[in-house]
Amino acid sequence: MIKLLLMYGDESPSLPHVERLKGLGKDVCVVVADSEDVAIQHAEDTDIIIGHRYLRQTLPHTQRLKWVQSTAAGPHHLLSPELCRINPVLTRCTVFSDIVAWHAFTLALAVIRRIPEANQMQQQGIWAHPSCFDLLPFPQTAMILGVGCIGKELARILRSNKITVLGVTQKYSLAAESACDELLCGDIDWRDHLQRVDLCFITLPLTKTTTHLFDETVLQTLPQHAVVINVGRGGVVDTGALIKLLRKGHLGGAALDVVDPVPLPNDLIWNTPRLLITPKIAAFHPEYRKKLELFIENQVERYLNSETLLDIITINNLA
Numbered sequence: 001m002i003k004l005l006l007m008y009g010d011e012s013p014s015l016p017h018v019e020r021l022k023g024l025g026k027d028v029c030v031v032v033a034d035s036e037d038v039a040i041q042h043a044e045d046t047d048i049i050i051g052h053r054y055l056r057q058t059l060p061h062t063q064r065l066k067w068v069q070s071t072a073a074g075p076h077h078l079l080s081p082e083l084c085r086i087n088p089v090l091t092r093c094t095v096f097s098d099i100v101a102w103h104a105f106t107l108a109l110a111v112i113r114r115i116p117e118a119n120q121m122q123q124q125g126i127w128a129h130p131s132c133f134d135l136l137p138f139p140q141t142a143m144i145l146g147v148g149c150i151g152k153e154l155a156r157i158l159r160s161n162k163i164t165v166l167g168v169t170q171k172y173s174l175a176a177e178s179a180c181d182e183l184l185c186g187d188i189d190w191r192d193h194l195q196r197v198d199l200c201f202i203t204l205p206l207t208k209t210t211t212h213l214f215d216e217t218v219l220q221t222l223p224q225h226a227v228v229i230n231v232g233r234g235g236v237v238d239t240g241a242l243i244k245l246l247r248k249g250h251l252g253g254a255a256l257d258v259v260d261p262v263p264l265p266n267d268l269i270w271n272t273p274r275l276l277i278t279p280k281i282a283a284f285h286p287e288y289r290k291k292l293e294l295f296i297e298n299q300v301e302r303y304l305n306s307e308t309l310l311d312i313i314t315i316n317n318l319a
Contacts, residue, residue: 004300005046007033007053008071008292017293024297025304033058048303049088050296052078059083067309069299071292073097073150073283074233075313076205083315090313094149095295096283100203101153103282104231107255108199111227112136116276136225136252139163139198145190145213146203146232147176147183149311154201155179166193194221199229206233206260216241225252231282234260243272257282 033039039054043061059082067089114133147167167180168190253274
């Protein structure tokens with residue numbers, strides 16, 4: 001028997017999804033962990049964990065775990081000594097990369113065209129002259145930090161709109177090079193190219209080397225008119241430094257789908273000028289559950305057929 005433990009997060013898996021997983025093999029047992037207690041109770045004889053809601057609590061109790069399928073695109077936050085000790089196959093979910101890329105591009109255009117300011121005037125019943133909006137020139141050059149699945153799709157969108165793309169990646173790959181007009185990796189310091197940038201997109205995971213990578217020094221190096229867009233992890237940007245510079249008038253604007261820490265209602269960030277915030281919705285759309293469940297069913301079917309799983313992550317490379 002192969003036992004699957006499902007722990008997807010806020011939403012429980014649909015009943016048809018559970019039944020389809022069970023139907024993939026006569027020896028497949030599916031347990032839905034709707035609480036931490038249930039997850040721990042079934043951990044010992046679980047072969048496959050789908051999702052990661054109770055992963056840290058569950059890992060110490062596992063005895064035969066072989067594979068963890070995360071529902072996140074960036075599983076770096078799952079890294080723990082226990083995960084390294086067990087060292088199961090770890091896969092991520094990149095099925096929403098195109099949606100996140102379009103969200104990032106939409107955020108950039110909204111800041112450039114001052115849509116939030118226009119909406120504020122609409123709420124006040126003001127028909128303003130265009131000169132009130134301090135519109136930015138249409139971007140010519142964009143930098144994408146992180147040329148993974150999201151970064152490559154974003155590069156395709158930008159280039160289709162005649163925007164030159166500078167890609168920044170830690171490790172060279174032919175796919176990353178093909179996606180961009182220019183790839184910065186290896187001994188090339190991407191910071192030396194910041195002055196060329198109109199748009200700066202962040203799709204990076206949060207690691208020891210990327211935490212507050214965008215500090216005050218980096219943000220000040222960008223041109224006065226540049227716009228910063230973060231759809232990666234909130235901790236990559238020093239939020240305090242970003243707020244400070246926006247309030248001083250540096251940068252054309254910023255858009256954040258992720259913020260670390262999540263701001264309280266009275267936080268200074270809410271009324272920072274030229275800052276657009278969306279509450280971590282970049283990956284969501286009406287068919288979110290359908291796409292996620294279909295991807296997972298495909299992955300489990302691959303596993304049962306001894307086929308190569310999609311989006312495998314090497315645990316030792318997460319640090």
